[in-house]
Amino acid sequence: MTKNKEGALTVAYDVARVTVVDHPLVQHKLSILRDERTGTKQFRDLVSELAMFEGYEAMRDLPLEDVRVTTPICETTCKQVAGKKLAIIPILRAGLGMVDGLLSLVPAARVGHIGMSRDEVTHEPHEYYCKLPQDIGERICLIVDPMLATGGSAADALKQLRHHGARDIRLLSIVAAPEGLVRVLEADSDVHIYVCAIDEGLNERAYIVPGLGDAGDRIFGTL
Ligand code: PRP
Ligand code: URA
Numbered sequence: 424m425t426k427n428k429e430g431a432l433t434v435a436y437d438v439a440r441v442t443v444v445d446h447p448l449v450q451h452k453l454s455i456l457r458d459e460r461t462g463t464k465q466f467r468d469l470v471s472e473l474a475m476f477e478g479y480e481a482m483r484d485l486p487l488e489d490v491r492v493t494t495p496i497c498e499t500t501c502k503q504v505a506g507k508k509l510a511i512i513p514i515l516r517a518g519l520g521m522v523d524g525l526l527s528l529v530p531a532a533r534v535g536h537i538g539m540s541r542d543e544v545t546h547e548p549h550e551y552y553c554k555l556p557q558d559i560g561e562r563i564c565l566i567v568d569p570m571l572a573t574g575g576s577a578a579d580a581l582k583q584l585r586h587h588g589a590r591d592i593r594l595l596s597i598v599a600a601p602e603g604l605v606r607v608l609e610a611d612s613d614v615h616i617y618v619c620a621i622d623e624g625l626n627e628r629a630y631i632v633p634g635l636g637d638a639g640d641r642i643f644g645t646l
Contacts, residue, residue, distance in 0.1 A: 512567065517570060518569070521568075546575065573625065
């Protein structure tokens with residue numbers, strides 16, 4: 424990390440491997456998500472909607488095939504997704520909040536789970552659960568977690584997926600700290616990251632600033 428001429432910390436990362444989904448509707452919804460007055464139900468709905476927006480971008484390169492369709496007017500050739508298999512892998516718990524939005528786009532996707540909890544003192548993740556589809560190597564894997572803070576949880580989840588044979592992995596987070604992006608990109612030379620915003624950095628408790636607070640607590644109402 425270096426400082427720019429205004430004295431702010433800047434980080435260099437491979438921009439080709441990061442997509443910021445900054446559609447005006449995404450920015451609008453994200454501003455409500457960040458607001459401390461937003462209640463559990465609305466927070467949960469917004470996380471799900473933002474996951475859908477990210478899903479569109481993360482699946483932009485899905486292969487298509489021609490199909491013949493008869494409209495009420497005539498027969499024509501259309502495109503359909505060519506049966507590419509997907510897996511959605513939420514990092515528990517907060518990642519669960521993004522699953523339904525993505526399943527509404529790809530209802531047949533398999534869902535794996537990786538349980539991680541961050542140590543409050545060291546901020547390092549501890550894995551407590553892992554259950555993945557057996558054919559993970561043949562699937563496009565979408566790891567989902569709303570928060571990419573230090574990047575420790577996402578980096579460990581990626582390592583675990585690679586260990587199980589996953590090849591095509593995309594990470595979908597809603598808010599990222601620059602430090603987290605750098606850590607994940609350095610830890611895995613192939614992953615592509617989708618985020619709605621890259622924030623300023625981390626505070627002394629390794630929370631994202633300005634961020635949105637504790638995503639898991641806000642999704643599940645455990646504040
Ligand atoms: C939060 C969040 C991420 C992680 C991000 O989970 O949902 O998984 O922290 O932090 P990192 O990038 O520094 O690893 P937490 O461990 O608080 O668990 P929870 O989802 O059960 O609330
Ligand atoms: N986990 C969260 O839920 N929020 C943060 O800002 C950092 C980690």
